[in-house]
Amino acid sequence: MPVVDYIRHLRDEEDLSINEIAKKTGHNWRTVKKYADGEGFEETLKLTKRGMMYEEGFGEIVDDWLEEDMKLKRKERRTNKKIYEDLRDNHSFKGSYRTVCEYIQNRKPQLKAAKIERHERLEHPPGEAQVDFGNMTVVKDGAYKDIKALILSFPHSNTGFGYPLPSENTECFLEGLKQLFHQAGGVPTYLRIDNLSAAVVSIGKGDQRTYTEAFLKFKYHYGFEVQPCNPASGHEKGNVEKKVGYTRNNLFTTAPVMESFPQLANWMKEEMEKDRQRLHYEKNVLIDELWEEDKKYLRALPLTDLSIYxxxxxxxxxxxxxxxxxxxxxxxxxxxxxxxxxxxxxxxxxxxxxxxxxxxxxxxxxxxKTRAIPWNDILIDWEKKPRSVRYSRFFKYLPDRVQTYLTIRPEETKSRVKGVRKLLEKHTLNDIHSALDAEERFERAPHELGYILEAKEATYPEKLNEVHTPKILLDYETDLHTYDKRLCPSLEGGVS
Missing domain, CATH: 2.30.30 (SH3 type barrels.)
Structure with missing residues (x-):
């Protein structure tokens, strides 16, 4: 456009001829004529013909065949050659084999992507919930522990509740559900679950499921309806799937310290209550406000809890x-x-x-069951970068006194880290924590702590009870002056 504008300027303002403009700009005479005296610069959109696969409907036939074949095993699907022959023989296709191959190569990835994304968008009424397990990692007693977090989500408000459990068996699943119902203050009207073995024995056609006896007893006691998911259809409970990932990314990215399951459950409950003070991802309303609407539709908890065993x-x-x-x-x-x-x-x-x-x-x-934290590797890294010790994600997993010992004297952090790493070859972190029970020991060098630990571990034989000496002689102290007088009577008082 700057060139066109310049040509127009030369023609209209400076009144140059077409030949003069062509010489001055170096463009072809016909190009200059077109833009200097042309009426406008609208360009017509040129549509290229896409071929008979698109224009004559053969592509739609091939699409149907490809979608049918996706449901079959790979060896049962049509080959490109077979598709071409069927089009030629049964549908009067006049194109080439190469045309069919190019179309299939282009369309097959698009159809696969469309199949993944072709999920019905459901409006979830208040009171309905979804539940699923998620794998999380915590730190207990200085070691990693893998736990299961049972997450209950309400899609209408996007409210979530979580409860930590050690396994995914029937007892854990039902105990977790019971605790989650108490956290929510009621029972959801419908509960969508996948086909986990803790609740489902076998899968029939459609919505037909055979549930475990324990789950049916639980269902009848708390009075909710079950909405089972189809096999391999995680999108049917997409809200809780996302809630599991959200919980992991926001609460368990850095493994929290766990004292016990009840303590961890209280911590999760508090954190997920705080999370309700944000806007809903679509409705632009606080999740907490939408949760109030969800709560109105919950069923009341039964008067007595069901014992889970x-x-x-x-x-x-x-x-x-x-x-x-x-x-x-x-x-x-x-x-x-x-x-x-x-x-x-x-x-x-x-x-x-x-x-x-x-x-x-x-x-x-x-x-x-726990997994050891690789303290040797961590301490090697800390030894190289002693200033990073206090800010490391692993620092909070050390016992309190060990934390203080490593950081109380910043100029000695490197040597103390090295010393503690050496001590861990024979002792545990809890042993080192116990050795630091006296305040003055924070001034000791690591090798001195090693002497203290070895002395604690040393065992001595117990004093034997001697029963043969008469009681009158126990703790008797001998007076040596008596012997002196007997031996040397001439010396007054004997020898001292």
């Missing part, structure tokens, strides 16, 4: 053991080949005899 049996083997969740436990009060009744709760199990006597109670094995 399952009953199993186990036979004591010849070593006096039973197996629970894949681990073996010795039952001292039981006899060999005795059958015990096990009451399985989400966090513990109890063993009963046939007479109802409790002979054993223990936490379920998964309650104590």
């Amino acid at each position: 399952s009953v199993e049996s186990a036979t004591v083997n010849k070593y006096g053991e039973i197996e629970v969740d894949g681990d073996k436990f010795v039952i001292h009060k039981a006899k060999m080949k005795q059958t015990l009744v096990l009451k399985m709760e989400w966090d513990q199990f109890t063993c009963f005899t046939s007479d109802g006597e409790i002979v054993y109670r223990e936490a379920r094995p998964y309650m104590n």
Whole structure:
């Protein structure tokens, strides 16, 4: 356009001829004539013919065949050659095999993408909820622990609730649902779930499902309706899927410190209540305000809670053991080949005899499973960058006294980090924490802490009780002056 504007200027304002403008600008005479004396500069949109696949409807036929084939196993699908032959023989197609191949190459990725995105947009009425598990990581007693967070979301308001659990079994799932209903203050009218084994035994046609007896009992007690998802159709509960990811990214990106499951549950509840003070992603209204509308449609909680447990049996083997969740436990009060009744709760199990006597109670094995934090690698990094220790994401996982010991003297942080790494070859962080129980020990060098730890671990034989000496002689002190007088009577008072 600047060139056209310049040509117009030369023609109209400076009154130059076409030949003069052509010489001055260096453009062809016909080009100058067109723009100097032309009426306008509208360009017509040139549409290229797309070919018979688009213009004559053959593409629609191929699209239908491709979509049909997507539902079949790969070896049962039509080849490009077969599609071409069917078009030629049955639909009077006059084009070439190459035309068909180019069309299929272009359309197949588009159809696959459309299939993924072709989900019906549902309007969720108030009171309906979705539930799903998510994998999270916390730190307990200085080690990583993998937990399951059961997330309950209400799509109408985008309100979410969460409860931490050690596993995805039936007892954990139902206990978590019960606690989430209490957090929400009511029971959702409809609950959408996927086909998790804790609730579903088998899948039939359409909405037909065979549910576990425990889940049906729970459902009838709390009075909600179930909306099952189709297999491999996570988009049907997309709200809770996103809520699981949102919870992981906002609460568990840096693993929180966990003291116990109740403590972690209270922390999650508080954090998710704070999250309601933001605007809904579409409705531009506070989530908390929309939640008030959701709450009006919730069903009331039953007057009594349902006790969540399952009953199993186990036979004591010849070593006096039973197996629970894949681990073996010795039952001292039981006899060999005795059958015990096990009451399985989400966090513990109890063993009963046939007479109802409790002979054993223990936490379920998964309650104590952890993964070690790679402290050696972390301390090596801290040794290279001692100023980063206080700001590291792992710093808060150290015991309190160890945190203080590493940072109380910034100029010694590097040497202390190196020393603690050496101590961890023989001792644990909790041992080092105990060794720092006296305030003056924060001034000690790491190798001095090592001496203290070794002295604590040293064992000495206990003093034996001697029973043969008469009581009158116990703690008797000998007077040596008596012996002196006997030995040297001439010396008054004896020798000192």
